[in-house]
Amino acid sequence: MSSSGRRIVVVGDSIAGCTAARELRARGHDGPLTMIGADADGCYARPPLSKHVLKGEAAEAETWDLSDLDITTIADRAASVDTETHTVATAAGTDVPYDSLIVATGAAARRIALPGQTGETVLRTFDDVRALRPKLDAARTAIVVGAGFLGMEVTSACVARGIAVTVVDVDPPLKRLLGTYLSDAIAARAEAASVQFLRAESPVSLAGNPVTGIEVAGRTLDADLVVTCAGDVPETEWLDGTGIADARGVAIDERCATALPDVFAAGDVAYSRSGSGRAPFWSNAVAQGKVAAASALGLEPTCAPTDDYFWTEIPGLSIKVVGPLPLQGEPTVLEGSVDDGSALLQWNHEDGRTTIVAYGMKKAVGLLRRLARDNAIPTT
Ligand SMILES: Cc1cc2nc3c(=O)[nH]c(=O)nc-3n(C[C@H](O)[C@H](O)[C@H](O)COP(=O)(O)OP(=O)(O)OC[C@H]3O[C@@H](n4cnc5c(N)ncnc54)[C@H](O)[C@@H]3O)c2cc1C
Structure with a gap:
């Protein structure tokens, strides 16, 4: 019609x-x-x-x-x-x-500055990137607030530029999405690239006006650059x-x-x-x-409204994920080794669905999708 x-x-x-x-x-x-x-x-x-x-x-x-x-x-x-x-x-x-x-x-971008506090740096738009790039060029030290996927990508950009970077979060890196197993591996890899992690007991606030650092556990930490990646x-x-x-x-x-x-x-x-x-x-x-x-248009959709493919980068490698999140427990290692920074991993969920992760390993998304589909355990 x-x-x-x-x-x-x-x-x-x-x-x-x-x-x-x-x-x-x-x-x-x-x-x-x-x-x-x-x-x-x-x-x-x-x-x-x-x-x-x-x-x-x-x-x-x-x-x-x-x-x-x-x-x-x-x-x-x-x-x-x-x-x-x-x-x-x-x-x-x-x-x-x-x-x-x-x-x-x-x-x-979710902002954490107090009303009237200026100079908060976030990353959501191309304009934000235009503002952030020269700050990265000038910075020797940085604090990234938030160890989710965006925070870890900003951290990777800092590492690539030789900036001494501290990442602050109430949780370990990417744990909420990728679970403890991969979070531990990611933290170890980032620490080997000189990234420091600071676990906060409660959400941190920004210090200075304009912002010059963060307040955490009653102390102030300053850096040349503070980037908020708080969701x-x-x-x-x-x-x-x-x-x-x-x-x-x-x-x-x-x-x-x-x-x-x-x-x-x-x-x-x-x-x-x-x-x-x-x-x-x-x-x-x-x-x-x-x-x-x-x-x-009143027509049948040609696909489902969810597609659980997601990718990100951490210092030195990329991660591709196909399947439901969050991940829990230990995976089956299908190929390679996480310690070597190149592995193909599989998690089976209680509902029979499967998540496949290419951790630093170049694999076509189509192959990951096939594995996630074919390796799922049918439930009766
Ligand atoms: C820096 C960054 C990196 C990312 N990397 C990844 C990744 O590696 N993998 C991944 O899977 N996802 C990633 N994401 C998430 C992904 O980009 C988003 O899921 C995706 O952009 C969502 O698209 P959207 O069109 O729904 O919304 P948005 O991309 O947020 O776009 C919404 C648009 O609406 C406009 N708009 C807002 N309000 C109004 C209004 N009132 N009137 C008119 N226009 C308005 C905005 O200007 C904007 O252009 C990333 C996100 C960011 C910010």
């Missing part, structure tokens, strides 16, 4: 929004399609920002060209939405009517009062439908209503962008 007359508006022009737009056209939507995006740098990929772009191996962000899609683009921030009149209002005062709305506004916060302010979002983000079902008919959501802004929560990773944003687009 043709969707010629339907006005579809996508808010957010990063990977979830751009994937949704491409899928809308691919699935036959030949009617009006408008995309509203707040980032002056337009559409670009975030994962390289904290890897080669931060290290200086690539000067620019990877951008996408959507000019073949016949989209009306509005470079502005969506400020509010009126769900009665089906209109999105932008900060500059443009009213954009919709028949179907796709919410893809992602997340912003992210769904961008939902513009949805206030609509009932579409709550404190966790926008709840979606298997079809990326929200609490309101004709409003769908995808990517980091969304969390699964079924209980699995928010999984703010690239492959999920792609999968949900496709599902939200199909649902907005």
Whole structure:
């Protein structure tokens, strides 16, 4: 059935929004399609920002060209939405009517500075990277707050530049996602590259105004550079009062439908209503962008709304993961050795599903997906 007359508006022009737009056209939507995006740098990929772009191996962000899609683009921030009149209002005062709305506004870096405290450095956008690179060039010492995947990638960039870096967190590195076994291996590897880890009893705060260090356990630690990598916060302010979002983000079902008919959501802004929560990773944003687009057209999605492939970097090596997280206990070593920094590992979960990890070992994602599927233990 043709969707010629339907006005579809996508808010957010990063990977979830751009994937949704491409899928809308691919699935036959030949009617009006408008995309509203707040980032002056337009559409670009975030994962390289904290890897080669931060290290200086690539000067620019990877951008996408959507000019073949016949989209009306509005470079502005969506400020509010009126769900009665089906209109999105932008900060500059443009009213954009919709028949179907796709919410893809992602997340912003979580900040820990106190009100009025200036100089906090975070990493979420290309603009953040442009600001961070010269600081890295000038720094001899750094503190990274947060030992999650982003914190460890910033740490890798510090190590690559010879900066003495201390990583502070209440948990060991990547433990919340990858479990104790890999966390121990990652800590050992980072320590061998002169990274220091500081375990905090409670969340740390920033010291100085502008920021010059951190306060931890009653003492102040200073460094040339402090980078906060303390998670992210769904961008939902513009949805206030609509009932579409709550404190966790926008709840979606298997079809990326929200609490309101004709409003769908995808990517980091969304969390699964079924209980699995928010999984703010690239492959999920792609999968949900496709599902939200199909649902907005009333069509069957061609994929599931989750895709549990995730990758990251730690000092000196990359890690690819296919399968459910978090990981617990010890893996079966399929190839290589973790101590040597090159291993293929398998975890079997209680529900029969399998997670495959390529730890510093070059393996195609397709192969990891096959292994995760074929090595799963069927449950009756
Ligand atoms: C530095 C970095 C490295 C990462 N590395 C990895 C990795 O290695 N592997 C991995 O799996 N994942 C990685 N991720 C996570 C991954 O990039 C995200 O899951 C993905 O970008 C989510 O896409 P999204 O489109 O949902 O949201 P976002 O990428 O957050 O984009 C949302 C867009 O909406 C716009 N927007 C927000 N509010 C409004 C508004 N009110 N009006 C209009 N526009 C608005 C924003 O400007 C932004 O462009 C990384 C993230 C970061 C920040």
